[in-house]
Amino acid sequence: MSNRYAVILAAGQGTRMRSKLYKVLHRVCGKPMVQHVVDQVAKLNVANSVVIVGHGAEKVKEQLGEQVSYALQAEQLGTGHAVMQAESILGKKDGTTIVLCGDTPLITAETMEALFEYHQETGAKATVLTARAVDPTGYGRIVRNQSGAVERIVEQKDATEEELAIQEINTGTYCFDNAALFAALQHVGNDNAQGEYYLPDVIEILQKQNEVIAAYQTPSFDETIGVNDRIALANAEQIMKKRTNESLMRQGVTMIDPATTYISPDVVIGQDTVILPGTMITGKTVIGEECVIGPNSEIADCKIGNTTKIKQSVVHNSEVGSSVAIGPFAHIRPLSTIADDVKIGNFVEIKKTTFGKGSKASHLSYLGDAEIGANVNVGCGSITVNYDGENKYVTKIEDGSFIGCNANLIAPVTIGKNAYVAAGSTITNDVPDEALSIARERQTIKENYTQKSKGKKTK
Known part of the structure; x- marks a missing residue:
């Protein structure tokens, strides 16, 4: 049995989509976003995938069926709080857990596998999937120390001017030592601009415990795009379409x-x-x-x-x-x-x-x-x-x-x-x-019908 696990965050309402449809069920190239993520995870050697559901939970379960497990986040109190809901399923497991967002339909199994392998090679307790963004607005920034090691992740709303200038961003995808993850989540607070329990705070907690924190930078920023509104949805559609068409043409x-x-x-x-x-x-x-x-x-x-x-x-x-x-x-x-x-x-x-x-x-x-x-x-x-x-x-x-x-x-x-x-x-x-x-009426011909008909009309 594999000692790999996955947690997929899919509980947010997605208010910026301005839609009655639950965000992760919006389609990219004909498939719901969360289904893209689950299908890519299924290509890996993962023992159990847990999808965190909240708004629209029944619709998500209807879409994904029995291929995953579910945990309910009844009240949305942040990404750290969301992962905590999987504790009853994964909390006592030994191994490595990848955490992904259900609104990142472009991420591939190849990138996830590379993240798993880098995490294992470095002996890290936590490994962050990062990317370099030309415009990092809206993303959490990767703050490194003088030696280049990851020190912490700071959210956009909590960042200083100096931190806002950082272009290396947190993609929202991580690998954790499973036991270290759930132990650190017990110490995550909500003293921040949103009053939420941030999953990235686990990085700082583990760093202060002198644990190894690694960062694997993907060369493909496109894979990391999170879809929060219709504009991002259209962009993801174009990227996925181009990727699919090019793959078929190469074949x-x-x-x-x-x-x-x-x-x-x-x-x-x-x-x-x-x-x-x-x-x-x-x-x-x-x-x-x-x-x-x-x-x-x-x-x-x-x-x-x-x-x-x-x-x-x-x-x-x-x-x-x-x-x-x-x-x-x-x-x-x-x-x-x-x-x-x-x-x-x-x-x-x-x-x-x-x-x-x-x-x-x-x-x-x-x-x-x-x-x-x-x-x-x-x-x-x-x-x-x-x-x-x-x-x-x-x-x-x-x-x-x-x-x-x-x-x-x-x-x-x-x-x-x-x-x-x-x-x-x-x-x-x-x-x-x-x-x-032959099943049709016998043909009947009435001679001089037109002349008689016209004569009747003139009287």
Whole structure:
């Protein structure tokens, strides 16, 4: 069992966000900030991660589920007070604890691992992750003594003019000897401008006990950005987007215009796939090799095979095979399965439908709650009428069938193998294999109707 632990601070209300949504649940590249942090911690050899919750606790628990433990900070009295809430879970453990903020979505597992290793190499009781900021306004400053060792951390509101000029800042991420951390927290006071219990005061307490205090300076200031308002949220979005796009391009993905391409960090894309401008790919989407996605397409939580083309279309929570052509202007709604070599054309909507290999619906159709076999042709304007106002029913179209234009298939109904449905038909009964079904009103012609109609109007 690892002797590494993590405490993630996620209890603050985030008033500067001016939002009804709890701060750490605001999304960066499609994922809540606190989820970014938890996912990065999960890549490390950590025995237990404790998330400190407060405002919006139930929503945070709903998002993170059982992958972490929780401790409640009912009253927000500062970062030191927040960490103290984890004492019942971690207080008696031996080992090293990393403390992170839930509003730092850009921090990476690589930086955390480097911090852990530096902490161990130096034999420190506490190691601060620092960064050099061109404009350090708002950050706690790292005060070092003449030998360069960390002496204390001073918050912006408590800093002197000389201390405000320091550019090395506290990122809010630390490694502690776990026993030393919880022992020192008992001595943290609140005699400061905010009247709060600051976690950085632990550094000064340990320093006065002649313990070793270390500081690991990350070369990437961007990773340390804390998101406190919508401006910082937008900045984090841009940094994360650039990082994600560059990583995918290094893996062999072509992006025609990375500036207008939005991809979530959990997305996987194969080599030689081309992403065209204006495309958004989110969730845990996996896209194969040699695909063309876009322009102006939206893909979320999908699995897509090789050599598939999706043009100006929306595909959500569905599975799409290889060598499929979708769009332009198609909508694949959740729980659909599209097999290989399928064509879904312009203005076709698919919902909770399986679409067999080699089948096609080229334009202007709605196919919902349907099971469509292989090599089926669905004509223009065809509809599976699946909803009676209370319940939804399944339409089955078996292999090789041909559905003529403007056909209404009233579910539940089955169209047999190699059957034909004539254009303009409304089908209410099953159609046998190999049969032709015609269900439309007989054409009636009234001679000289126009002249008679006009004659009536002139009288």
